[in-house]
Amino acid sequence: MMCEHACAKETQAMLKEFIRNERIAYFSMEIALQNDIPTYSGGLGVLSGDTLRSAADLEMPMVAITLVHRLGYFRQSIDDHGGQQEQADPWAPEKYAAPLPAKVAVTIENRDVWVGGWLYILEGHMGGRQPVLLLDTDLDENTAEDRQITDRLYGGDACYRLKQEIVLGIGGVRLLNALDFNVRQYHLNEGHSALLVLELLRRHAYPAADLRQGESPYDVPSVRELCNFTTHTPVEAGQDKFPYDLVSRILDDFVDSETLKGLAGRDQLNMTSLAMNMSDYVNGVAKRHAEVSRRMFPGYRVRAITNGVHPHTWASIPLRKLYDAHFPGWCHESEQLVRADCCIPKDDLWQAHVEAKKALIALIQERCGITLDAELPILGFARRMAAYKRPDLLFHDLARLREIARRRPFQIVLAGKAHPRDEAGKQMIQLLHEHIRELADAIPIVFLPNYDMDIAFKLVSGSDVWLNTPLRPFEASGTSGMKAAFNGVPNLSVLDGWWVEGCIEGVTGWAVGNNDESDNGEDAISLYRKLDEVVLPLYHEDRDGWISVMQRAISKNASIFNSHRMMRRYASDAYIR
CATH class of the missing domain: 3.40.50.2000 (Glycogen Phosphorylase B;)
Structure with missing residues (x-):
């Protein structure tokens, strides 16, 4: 008492x-x-x-x-067949x-x-x-x-x-x-x-x-x-x-x-x-x-x-150090990052990203026992597993995806939970695991179970491209892409939510589809075309140009889409x- x-x-x-x-x-x-x-x-x-x-x-x-x-x-947790299993998470x-x-x-x-x-x-x-x-x-x-x-x-x-x-x-x-x-x-x-x-x-x-x-x-x-x-x-x-x-x-x-x-x-x-x-x-x-x-x-x-997203929470430690060196006070006044495209040396930005990417690869090795290649681009996709989020759009045409990967290889990391009563969302997770098995000989694909803030932090900072493919106009905002931008990770996303405001084609990232109502077939064609003809060639063949997009993702997206400006x-x- x-x-x-x-x-x-x-x-x-x-x-x-x-x-x-x-x-x-x-x-x-x-x-x-x-x-x-x-x-x-x-x-x-x-x-x-x-x-x-x-x-x-x-x-x-x-x-x-x-x-x-x-x-x-x-x-x-995910069983051998890709089924989501739920356990209480008491604290x-x-x-x-x-x-x-x-x-x-x-x-x-x-x-x-x-x-x-x-x-x-x-x-x-x-x-x-x-x-x-x-x-x-x-x-x-x-x-x-x-x-x-x-x-x-x-x-x-x-x-x-x-x-x-x-x-x-x-x-x-x-x-x-x-x-x-x-x-x-x-x-x-x-x-x-x-x-x-x-x-x-x-x-x-x-x-x-x-x-x-x-x-x-x-x-x-x-x-x-x-x-x-x-x-x-x-x-x-x-x-x-x-x-x-x-x-x-x-x-x-x-x-x-x-x-x-x-x-x-x-x-x-x-x-x-x-x-x-x-x-x-x-x-x-x-x-x-x-x-x-x-x-x-x-x-x-x-x-x-x-x-917006909280600057200090979502920028990786290597990026924080880089920002501290060039923009003292950036956490409080993130608009300073508008100068990132001219004031952050490209080699320094790339090295900071490589450190964050290695941290993601280490997490995947620890949680899944799979080793990804730090030299190959990682496409990241993580959010609530619901039908309108279309996590399966990337796998709309497996033959086309194989063909793209054969010319310019890449890796995919997925994560997300379906609500326990959302059977369609659970089926989506199972379908993703079927695609992982079907593409195992062509594309390294990982599904990280039990998506939480720690996994999100590693994913948005360690991926090379951030994917978001919801049905238009059902994305209210979406903030994962903003977190990616704070880490110099460009978005490849559907024009909905915040990305309508943040996308400058080829400058801050790339759009999937157009502003019309969503069509799965048309959006998949657009996604594959951007990957095959723009995104992957830039990553593999023009590193300097790629880092320029990273710089502009910071200067034109992170400087605006932060929670200090929002508040x-x-x-x-x-x-x-």
Whole structure:
């Protein structure tokens, strides 16, 4: 008991540092805090982590709210037939975070569910600090069922997901209040946390005696002014939706039902619609994505703040040293990298890349027992294994791929997880392994299992070409190619998401296909033509020209597509208004 009391006092002392000033409360279902804390599944979580790392570096006053996800996402292994196997990936929050000195209750299925949490302090490499609250229902006060609500990231059915989103949104706002945080605004990173606006509506309810017939019982404009919403998906299926009979059973009459249906949809509770209707500032994560979102939600003003990646996190150690030597302060002001094409000696850049490539080859040898050739180009492809990402496009015509490799050899490294309930994604992984076996005598191909931040870091820095081949227009942004650019690795990608803004043909990389709707056959022809006639000849026969593209990937992509620029845009466009 004394230990618990001492820990609570120590945490309270740490919290004092953070509750003095107004803060932006940043809500996200997943946040990649560090590689060995499995509170993330992919791009959304890694972006959230980069957001907070830049906020720490820039000393922007924020506080992040997420779930503790005690069992993580999942650990991936691949069987002999290419089948994905999933195991729980538990972690111990007490090893990384301190218990919070407050608990709050939310009502779920007409019973109190208590929500506590943990304080994780994210420290930027420049000394800045950001508090992250990891919400946790694994408390003695709760039933065995309720203790599991915060266990699994994207696990369970719609009922489990709704309970998680009640804890995140409603519980998150209440815990911030209990801890005396002075919240200036709420930033909803994707729709998972949209229920927080219902808690805010209750706090901004008009006295019943003051209401006239037909008037809203809530001060909707005041709540709207408090909220910002970033949407990340141009895919209808990617939006959380819940039938109202489920909402009624789980959440009861938390707010006036007519108000809720007017904000979230008449037929079912659409979390994206709720967030858009209750946020004064709404943005997509790339210019193209904002255009697509405006078509999906006509009548809404959707701005664009294109994503970025954290400079210090994603540049390899050899590249960091090179940047430090030529552009002191580049981590804080990445626009300095605009001079990389004229100020970084080509030999030095190539040597730094070779070191990063050797680190990737060593990782592959360690994890897979396969030795790649450092002299041959490596094509890297790693992302969530979903059908619209088209990881199989490169293998559309195996005979053509063999023919290209016979003339100018290359190697391929793949990685990625499919959601445990995404059977099509799992089948895609099996198909990739079939292609690996079919091409074993012609092209060295490796699939790195259990894709995580560490593997991503090695891949984006050690590959020679970064591939991205999603169906247009379903890529909201994509950030892996931005990470590659920070390492001088050019992109060979479909013109969607951020690459529409970053691609200068033959200068920063190369486009696959055109701006029209995707066609697998046409896109595959374009991909093979670029590989055969442009990319591989340049790598094999004109090293000086190849390094020039590397330099320009840094100067024209990394200098722009970084999370410091992104956070400055959020501050100027969304937070200060």
